[in-house]
Amino acid sequence: MFELLRRLRRPSPIADDLWRDARAAVPWAQALDASRDARLRELVARFVHEKTISPIGELSLDDRQRCMLAMLCCLPLLEFGAEGLRGWSQLIVYPDAFRVHRSHIDAAGVLHEWQDELIGEAWDAGPVILSWADVLADCEDPRAGFCVAAHEIAHKLDALDGLLDGTPPLPRAWQREWARDFQRVYDGFVDEVDSGRETLIDPYAAEAPEEFFAVATEYHFSDPALLREAMPEIAAQLRRFYGPSPFG
Template structure:
């Protein structure tokens, strides 16, 4: 623990020019940023690599460029929020592809139900962030398709910074009230649309819970901001203020 704290106090080592260039070339969102914001992302990514342990699972190997790429993707939602968004956790676990987790639930009758979920990402409260490398690469190959698993899971990390996973990250009080009102209205309307059986423009997974609504909307902010603006203008406006303009705006 002493060694870990001492390492955190040291300034981060800058990402080497060649490594950063290759990481940006492999990360469409970083490549699309203006030079000033790209340099900001580079600084945040260096801090990420300094503070977080990146743990590949199984036979997966991640070189310097791949690690910088992961750091850039995770820091993309922090361009406006800042380094405080990295608080409260220390490890990024990377599976080669989608992974299975065991779930259990005891219903009202006291019956225990157990099953397995297949996931491409997960964010533990005060624990690691977990990503599927195959899905990270798929997002980068088609960056405007409405998906960005790293941004989704980082939205959960930001959401929990105030101690609650509820779809509202830490905000100044007046903005927090406005955010909660506008997101709740949009969420309720989206649930009604999903329940009606109509096909939705936004991934219906957003109807699972308020926190998933925020995380899915975050993906669209970065990967299809026009669609988000056309379907949920108030949500899009809040996210643009929170995250800054989408690289694909």
Template structure:
């Protein structure tokens, strides 16, 4: 990777710009590996230059600075749409009735397939990095989560830590779900209650983009994510 490409990436991705030199070097190595191993496929008329591809690689690898390159295993393609994209869904209910609908998405991670991102939303995240959103980190959380063979909100961990993680995440998941079910307007996005894996992915977004809110609302979850991901680049607010 050219030095100029990485410097421009640092200038455009606020999370990267705030890393200390040691973590910056680790992320740069991971991003270079990502660019070597993954196919980045822009859709339609979207064209991505070298710096934009490096931005995507850096954002996808940000959750791997502590976890390491094993987080890249199991998939080979990043598909990038210009904007939000539409997918067809179907579900067969218990009565045997097939339900079909369409979802508009800004990101998706297949359990054994590509990761998909909306470029417009990646840029929006970079423009407002402390708004509580980071779609690339969200989808990478799913990719890390499934490495142990189960998409369940618990990534590969030592057994003793896994038990603590499951206990604390379940407690905060249940508490948030109760508030959402009661119609409360919660500080943490209610989408986190869709499933345990979404709770982990949404909490990951807050770790990187609003760690102070996560610490206030869910201190046990915040502590696990600090241990897993390392300190958030925004752990200290911008002056």
């Protein structure tokens, strides 16, 4: 009886024609070899089985577009595996950039409030949120150094150990190496940005260690050669964590 119930909960495979059509729109997926393509297809089947994909407002998403979104969210999981899907259940998709209300009480007790315009967000124990227009822009120019879906999934991987600090769950010895390399390169990068020097990597990466990891993840997938030039130690760690970039 329990075995039957387990089988009933298995995700249905992605149909061949749907996979072909969605893959044709996602350059990163097109660049994968056969074994990694098969692994991505299994992850996508699980994603669409487990996650609710919720378009907002007048946005409507067909099966091909939902499969595209799942592909992009699963690309960073090719080596880490389906465990990377743990802890959240919804992908919210806005038609375009969206506004969020922020507030902060400073050391003097003064409340500051403002509006941020975002193209993606990942809540610690909640949904991933993406701008559909920016997802499409990433797919149209996949080597430009941007991939908002990979950025937000990096945050989800980072948070799996309960701490959003730029270090995903890793074996102990590797975690020490990762922390050493990332801290040293991050500190140097922050110094470059603070001094006003032009950087090869988007200066937003200097905002916090978790943003450094997420931005570096975007470059791993969209411009790995530039990441190797700018930060060879970080490029090596991400290649080990994510596997080789689809773009070499």
